[in-house]
Amino acid sequence: xxxxxxxxxxxxxxxxxxxxxxxxxxxxxxxxxxxxxxxxxxxxxxxxxxxxxxxxxxxxxxxxxxxxxxxxxxxxxxxxxxxxxxxxxxxxxxxxxxxxxxxxxxxxxxxxxxxxxxxxxxxxxxxxxxxxxxxxxxxxxxxxxxxxxxxxxxxxxxxxxxxxxxxxxxxxxxxxxxxxxxxxxxxxxxxxxxxxxxxxxxxxxxxxxxxxxxxxxxxxxxxxxxxxxxxxxxxxxxxxxxxxxxxxxxxxxxxxxxxxxxxxxxxxxx
Amino acid sequence: xxxxxxxxxxxxxxxxxxxxxxxxxxxxxxxxxxxxxxxxxxxxxxxxxxxxxxxxxxxxxxxxxxxxxxxxxxxxxxxxxxxxxxxxxxxxxxxxxxxxxxxxxxxxxxxxxxxxxxxxxxxxxxxxxxxxxxxxxxxxxxxxxxxxxxxxxxxxxxxxxxxxxxxxxxxxxxxxxxxxxxxxxxxxxxxxxxxxxxxxxxxxxxxxxxxxxxxxxxxxxxxxxxxxxxxxxxxxxxxxxxxxxxxxxxxxxxxxxxxxxxxxxxxxxxxxxxxxxxxxxxxxxxxxxxxx
Numbered sequence: 001x002x003x004x005x006x007x008x009x010x011x012x013x014x015x016x017x018x019x020x021x022x023x024x025x026x027x028x029x030x031x032x033x034x035x036x037x038x039x040x041x042x043x044x045x046x047x048x049x050x051x052x053x054x055x056x057x058x059x060x061x062x063x064x065x066x067x068x069x070x071x072x073x074x075x076x077x078x079x080x081x082x083x084x085x086x087x088x089x090x091x092x093x094x095x096x097x098x099x100x101x102x103x104x105x106x107x108x109x110x111x112x113x114x115x116x117x118x119x120x121x122x123x124x125x126x127x128x129x130x131x132x133x134x135x136x137x138x139x140x141x142x143x144x145x146x147x148x149x150x151x152x153x154x155x156x157x158x159x160x161x162x163x164x165x166x167x168x169x170x171x172x173x174x175x176x177x178x179x180x181x182x183x184x185x186x187x188x189x190x191x192x193x194x195x196x197x198x199x200x201x202x203x204x205x206x207x208x209x210x211x212x213x214x215x216x217x218x219x220x221x222x223x224x225x226x227x228x229x230x231x232x233x234x235x236x237x238x239x240x241x242x243x244x245x246x247x248x249x250x251x252x253x254x255x256x257x258x259x260x261x262x263x264x265x266x267x268x269x270x
Numbered sequence: 271x272x273x274x275x276x277x278x279x280x281x282x283x284x285x286x287x288x289x290x291x292x293x294x295x296x297x298x299x300x301x302x303x304x305x306x307x308x309x310x311x312x313x314x315x316x317x318x319x320x321x322x323x324x325x326x327x328x329x330x331x332x333x334x335x336x337x338x339x340x341x342x343x344x345x346x347x348x349x350x351x352x353x354x355x356x357x358x359x360x361x362x363x364x365x366x367x368x369x370x371x372x373x374x375x376x377x378x379x380x381x382x383x384x385x386x387x388x389x390x391x392x393x394x395x396x397x398x399x400x401x402x403x404x405x406x407x408x409x410x411x412x413x414x415x416x417x418x419x420x421x422x423x424x425x426x427x428x429x430x431x432x433x434x435x436x437x438x439x440x441x442x443x444x445x446x447x448x449x450x451x452x453x454x455x456x457x458x459x460x461x462x463x464x465x466x467x468x469x470x471x472x473x474x475x476x477x478x479x480x481x482x483x484x485x486x487x488x489x490x491x492x493x494x495x496x497x498x499x500x501x502x503x504x505x506x507x508x509x510x511x512x513x514x515x516x517x518x519x520x521x522x523x524x525x526x527x528x529x530x531x532x533x534x535x536x537x538x539x540x541x542x543x544x545x546x547x548x549x550x551x552x553x554x555x556x557x558x559x560x561x562x
């Protein structure tokens with residue numbers, strides 16, 4: 001019993017140290033620059049939430065959010081569609097070259113982004129594909145395919161063969177087997193894979209920085225960074241921007257925390 | 271199963287294969303080819319043969335960047351993996367301790383840019399929380415330009431990384447520990463083992479495979495790390511926190527030495543792939559632990 005109280009104590013102390021940075025950005029966004037400097041641990045005196053509106057407008061955060069939503073939703077949908085189709089072919093059919101093509105996909109699980117971003121940048125440049133609203137959809141879809149296909153194969157392999165055989169006897173063609181039998185049964189898997197694909201593109205920084213120079217098409221990570229250098233001395237506005245981006249993500253996480261955690265860890269446990 | 275038509279499997283595969291091929295596979299080949307030339311990114315190029323590689327191994331900034339990444343990996347194996355395992359052990363030791371883990375996962379899902387800008391502010395000399403705290407308790411003399419001081423910057427990044435990612439490893443180990451069969455734990459309890467013994471002598475050895483995967487993710491992820499270093503210090507001060515990827519980006523996108531950058535990319539990729547293969551070898555050798 002005393003041991004349990006001790007462990008609670010340890011975790012509470014650690015939680016406090018852990019959460020102070022997160023609380024600090026929130027409280028600081030409600031304090032003047034002088035107070036942030038002079039009284040770092042004090043609570044804000046005037047609760048003037050208009051700073052969030054100011055920060056949103058001055059930072060043009062809405063634009064970054066919309067860009068992120070567009071890029072993320074399109075690339076995640078594409079990854080889910082093409083990877084589930086590929087996995088269906090690998091899992092359900094025998095065909096020539098199957099193991100060789102599968103090896104190519106698995107190879108993608110191993111190679112880092114560094115292995116391909118330099119020529120990828122040159123290719124995008126060559127075909128004039130940088131600095132468009134859809135630019136980041138291209139690499140993000142490519143990045144997600146390997147792991148998504150691999151996980152989908154795992155889910156599909158665990159479905160009973162008889163389901164598909166009886167579907168075939170009922171006269172379903174190959175596309176019907178995929179769309180009416182496989183896809184509905186893959187729903188839990190789709191949720192998991194959707195989460196890691198979505199968070200992956202939502203948070204991606206390196207490629208977003210290299211491929212988008214135009215303010216109009218920047219996504220949240222790069223947009224936030226350029227905002228932080230534009231307002232390097234207006235700490236209150238900067239902290240308000242960080243808070244605006246953080247709070248919705250934390251709320252979504254608190255509601256769907258089991259799915260989010262499994263979405264981000266499943267890939268490593270397989 | 272046989273497809274209706276022999277072409278069907280290929281039709282199902284082709285969208286994924288085309289996108290993946292164009293965005294990943296062909297560029298990988300491209301990196302390999304570029305590493306053998308001198309090229310500024312446009313115009314003509316000259317063959318360099320292996321001179322980009324010989325240059326890399328005599329480039330002291332690059333050699334040091336490998337050293338930094340090695341230090342970072344060792345530090346994060348302790349601060350993220352080992353600490354995550356310890357936290358998972360504590361959190362699973364009783365039901366009432368379970369809920370804390372929800373909190374520790376929050377930084378994992380936030381964009382690294384948010385984490386970095388947040389910590390850059392905390393460590394800021396003038397208005398940062400850390401120096402503010404030191405001033406408050408009368409230790410103002412100890413305040414520092416933490417990220418601008420090469421004695422501290424590397425350690426600061428390692429600690430921030432620990433804060434950021436330990437929750438990820440906690441989640442992995444938590445999932446593993448949950449799968450240890452209850453009967454085994456019960457049997458050990460009947461034999462009089464206390465919780466500490468059960469954790470370290472029974473549960474942890476049983477999730478050995480997960481521990482190996484966690485270490486693999488930490489090592490290969492560490493070799494590739496970029497975001498934290500780039501935003502917190504940009505590799506500085508004076509290359510004190512330069513890692514291969516920040517250096518590579520600088521070479522290609524600032525100095526326009528595309529061929530040299532590609533050679534560095536090939537070296538980093540080789541390291542990642544070799545570590546990955548070593549680990550998968552090891553896994554095949556010890557197939558005794560729990561299967562999932």
